[in-house]
Each structure stands twice: as C-alpha cells, then as structure tokens.
C-alpha cells in the first residue's frame with residue numbers, strides 16, 4: 001500500500017499559517033514525521049492562496065524536499081501552480097490531478113504526456129461529480145482510455161473514484177466501493193487511490209471511520225490512499241488488510257510491521 005501523507009494541506013489552519021509566515025521549520029517537521037511514519041509521497045496543497053498558489057506551492061515543494069528524500073503529490077488543479085512546482089521538484093512526482101473536464105484535461109495532460117510523472121485520474125465527468133457507482137466506472141473508463149491514447153502507461157495512473165462524506169449521503173460509500181471493485185477487475189494494471197479522510201467529515205471519531213474505510217477499500221482492491229500516516233492504527237490496519245487480501249506473501253510485511261513495533265501502543 002502506498003500512502004500519500006495528507007497533512008501539508010493549506011485547508012488546515014496551521015499549515016496555512018506556516019505558509020503565510022514562511023515557517024520552513026514547521027513544514028519540514030510535518031514532512032519528516034510523515035516520512036518516518038511510512039509515507040511514500042508527501043501531498044502539498046496551497047489551494048487557499050489563489051493568485052499566490054504557484055509561489056506558495058513551489059515553496060512547499062522546496063521545503064519538503066530539503067527536509068526529506070521523497071517525491072511530492074502535487075495537489076492542485078491550477079496549471080500555473082503545477083508548472084511552477086514541477087520546475088523545482090526533484091524525482092518523479094504524483095500529479096494530483098486530471099479529470100475529464102475538458103479545460104482541466106487539456107491543461108494538465110502536457111505535464112504527464114511523454115514524461116515518467118505519475119498522475120491521479122479523478123472520476124469526475126465532463127459536467128461534474130458522478131452520482132452513482134456506474135457513473136464513476138464510466139468516467140474512469142473514459143479517462144483511462146484518453147490517457148492511454150496519449151501514451152501514458154497504465155502503471156503511472158492512479159484512478160480516484162471519489163470518496164465523499166458519508167454524512168452527506170449514506171450511499172456514497174457503496175458507490176465508491178462498487179466502482180473500485182469494477183475498475184480493479186477491468187484495469188488490473190491501473191492503480192487506485194482515494195482521499196480517505198474525506199469520508200468522515202461532519203462526524204465524531206473521524207479516525208475510526210477513516211481506518212475502517214481504508215480496510216474496506218483494500219478488500220476491493222485499493223492500492224494507495226491519501227491519508228494521515230501519523231495515525232498508527234490506520235497504518236497497522238492497512239498492513240493487516242493487505243495481508244488478509246492476499247497481497248503479502250508469507251505474511252512477510254505483516255511480520256516485519258509487528259517486529260518494527262507498529263502494532264504496539
């Protein structure tokens with residue numbers, strides 16, 4: 001399981017403050033903590049800064065990569081911000097994200113086409129959010145098709161079937177899981193991802209919901225997620241779920257995680 005550390009997101013007040021004050025020490029610490037906890041990418045999002053987003057996102061990429069040796073997940077729909085961030089990024093980033101919305105597809109494609117960059121493909125349709133499992137599957141199919149036509153290797157694509165707050169509609173969980181099951185079966189070479197913490201907005205005990213959600217996702221083939229790697233219980237549950245889902249030969253990673261102390265309090 002590949003975990004993208006979600007914590008450096010300007011929608012979080014402490015991060016917004018640190019970006020505004022150019023507090024590199026704070027951002028470096030959050031990056032390092034997430035890397036130490038097992039993140040494979042560090043999500044960087046400066047979306048609240050609007051016109052300043054390109055400069056703020058670039059600053060975040062530089063600060064993160066000075067602190068640790070991991071690639072970033074460049075979380076922005078803004079082509080100017082993506083372009084600026086890519087200029088300073090070292091290694092192979094995960095671009096977050098492209099969708100079927102025509103302007104966005106055309107603007108983001110050049111940053112993927114002919115490169116090794118990884119891309120998150122959001123199952124949003126030409127005219128907005130899907131409202132069923134079938135919509136998600138159809139959008140994912142078309143988007144994967146368009147990316148493939150443009151020479152993007154399937155292994156570089158992480159399809160995001162859109163995890164939404166369960167408090168807003170009790171059916172979005174099954175929409176997501178059913179779509180995940182179908183997309184994993186149809187495109188075994190494509191990766192799947194979701195923003196795990198989205199599901200729990202508006203509810204108490206959010207961590208519990210996020211932990212259970214990723215386990216259900218793993219059962220349906222989820223192989224990456226944007227989540228909080230500092231939640232040890234979530235990380236432990238991910239290891240156990242992958243072992244139980246048959247993705248851990250000889251229980252090697254489960255046993256290693258046990259030896260490393262991941263399952264102790």
Ligand code: THG
Pocket residue numbers: 006007009011012013014075096097120122160162163194195196197198226
């Ligand atoms: N798909 C893709 N990218 C995404 C998302 C997605 N990027 C953003 C988001 N969704 C995933 N990242 C987060 C980060 C934080 C939270 C949720 C999703 C979150 N934060 C608490 C809050 O806002 O209440 C924390 C508050 C705090 O600690 O300050 O819930 O779905 N491709």
